[in-house]
Amino acid sequence: MDDPRTPAAAGAGEALYDEAGQTPLANEAADMRAEAAAMTKRAGTMRREAEAMAQKPEALPEDAASGPAASGPKSEDGAGCHGGRATLKAAAEAAGKSETLARYAADYPVGPHDKPQSMCPAFGSLRVGLRMRRTASVLSGSACCVYGLTFTSHFYGAKRTVGYVPFNSESLVTGKLFEDVRDAVxxxxxxxxxxxxxxxxxxxxxxxxxxxQLLPKEINGVRVVGIDVPGFGVPTHAEAKDVLAGAMLNYARKEAAAGPVAAPRAREERPTVTLLGEMFPADPMGIAAMLAPMGLAAGPVVPTREWRELYAALDCAVVGAIHPFYTASVREFEAAGRPVVGSAPVGVDGTAAWLKAVGEAAGVSAEKIAEAQNAMLPAIRGALAAMPINGRVTVSGYEGSELLVARLLIESGADVPYVGTACPRTKWSAPDREWLEARGVRVQFRASLEQDVAAVEEFGPDLAIGTTPVVQHAKEKATPGLYFTNLISARPLMGPAGAGSLAQVVNAAMGNKGRFDRMKDFFEGVGGGHAAGVWEDTPQDRPEFKAKYARKVAKLRANEEAIGS
Known part of the structure; x- marks a missing residue:
């Protein structure tokens, strides 16, 4: 798949991200609603034909005829894609995906509100696959979704081709799409x-x-892993990484149980600690130095960069759930009999507690644990003292490490009244949550954009760390802001390096307050919102017009959902 001109790529209907726009779409007619209605009528006819065919297994290959795609309720491309979360979820459950959705609901609970606002979750699992060596990634979905996902992936530096199996209403409702996917594989x-x-x-x-699930598990010695990552079933892209990581660990665990498997490139003789969750590349090296006095070594980071690393990850003494929401992955490690420890070695308190928990889980003596703590904690204290942070900071994001960042900020001297994360509360996040709440921090799991923005309004921070819209809101108020994903996650957090690195970027950002004030003064008087700009007669806000068109939009959406059902 590295070369889209190969026969395999052509058979998969593969499109590079900058060619996906040439893929025929189902909604290119001038009147989209009329087209959707016509497609729905055709889909009804084809559905009845498909149900009749399902009574004759000889009309389809055996596995396709017996699968849900051949006989269950169908949703076609043009209308189904816009049918709404509830409609799509109901269709998926009726089509045989109820077990998958129930597992996702248990692994990734969404309460108290429906779901956080985040990018398409499939970006997370796609990114994991694209980072792995000798791994092909194939998407089955609407062309617009595939275009967006592949573009975003390339934007983040994944210079790998993404396979795409296109479909239309007919191939979807008759089960032909499954055959196309199988042929491509x-x-x-x-x-x-x-x-x-x-x-x-x-x-x-x-x-x-x-x-x-009906795809072959292996073809010519090449493993095949199929996953469902619907936006109506997986809340965030961070958790979608766990969907794929858990599926691969499950496959690898069964391989290891069945017989010999490939050895890691570099075999570690000491007991290892597998690190669960993506992190800055320097952090595993720092953690390795912390573990060495206890006679332990840092194992692979999951998600891994190569399949054989999955075996080494499973063959560990302890799992460190650095990111605490990898529920499916934890399930596989526990099935392999591996103990799992939450939190991470951030700051003085976090490092001391984490080394103790890991050492005890690995059966290390109290003397060795103390030796490791004494070797590392003075350096961390020194780094924190050398780079203090003086100011109020609110923290929010959707990566899963928000609580760790808040801990490090507080130990650096910052006042952190609020930390919001789009990820769920789990037993593995308990140590960080309890530490933060004991210091008066409001911790909001499954935080919404509205909650994060409200925290900026309530606490008036000197710096807002968060997602793009949160940072935008802060900067409109002349408050410095830092984008969590690109400017906080992209630096070390563990050990002495983490303390110094975080303080450097945070202090630099807070030092820009004067520049924001000057810009705000310069643009004072140009208006905001509906009155933004320079006017002879300032436009008047018309809330009644907004309400009128809001009702029209709601009615249009209701009609579209009725068509989609």
């Missing part, structure tokens, strides 16, 4: 190029019950 299964092929169902194929 067979053509791609070249052991000279790949160890693994990852196939991902996006919203519409999931809602239509396309049965990836």
């Amino acid at each position: 067979h053509e791609l299964a070249d052991p000279e190029r790949y160890d693994t092929i990852i196939v991902t169902n996006l919203c519409v194929p999931t809602a239509s019950g396309v049965p990836l």
Whole structure:
């Protein structure tokens, strides 16, 4: 799949991100609503034909005829894609995906509100696959979704081709899409190029019950892993990483139980600690130095960069759940009999507690644990003292490490009244939550954009760390802001390096307050919101017009959902 001109790529209907716009779409007619209605009528006819065909297994290949894609309720591309979360979820459950959705609901609970605002969750799992060596990634979904996902992935530096299996209403409702996916996987299964092929169902194929579980588990020695990552079932892109990581760990664990597997490139003789959750590349090296006095070594980071690392990850003494929301992955480690420890070695308190918990879980003596603590804690104290942070900071994001960042900020001297994360509360986040709450911090799991913005309004921070809209809101108020993903996650957090690195960027940002004030003064009087700009007669706000058109939009959406159902 590295070369889209290969026969395998052509068979998969593969499109590079900058060519996806040439893919035929189902909504190119001038009147989209009329087209959607016509497609719905055709889909009804084809659905009845498909149900009749399902009574005759000889009309379809055996596995396709018996799968949900051949006989369950269907959702077609043009209308189904816009049918709404409830409609898509109901369709998926009726089409045989109820077990998958129930597992996601248990692993990634969304309360108290419906779901946080985040990017398409499939970006997370796609990013994991694109970072792995000798791994092909194939998407099955609406062309617009595939275009957006591949563009975003390339934007983040993944210079890898993404396979795409296109579909239309007919191939979706008759089960032909599953056959197309299966054919594409067979053509791609070249052991000279790949160890693994990852196939991902996006919203519409999931809602239509396309049965990836019926794909062969292995073709020509190439593993095949199929996952569903619908926006109506997986709340955030961070948790979608766990969906894929958990699926791969499950596969690898069964391989290891069945017989010998590939050894890691560099075999570690000491007991290892597997690190769960993506982190800055320097952090595992820092953690390795902390573990060495206890006779332990840092193991692989999950999600891994190569399949064989999964075996080494499972063959550990302890799992460190650095990111505490990897529920599916934890389940696989526990099935392999591995103890799991929450939190991470951030700051003085966090490092001392984490080393103690890891050492005890690995059966290390109290003397060795104390030796490791004494070797590292003075350096961390020195780094914190040398780079203090004086100011109030609110923290929010959707990466899963927000609580760790808040802990480090507080130990650096910052006043942190609020930390919000789009990820859920789990037992592995308890140590960080309890530490923060004991210091008066309001911790909000499954935080919404509105809650994060309200915190900026309530606490008036000197710096707002958060997602793009939170930072935008802060800067409009002349408050410095830092984008969590690019400016906080992209630096070390663990050990002495983490303390110094975080303080440097935070203090630099807070030092820009004067520049924001000057810009605000310069643009004073140009208006804001509906009155933004320079006017002879300032426009008047018309809330009654907004209410009128809001009702029209709501009615239009209701009609579209009725068509989609």
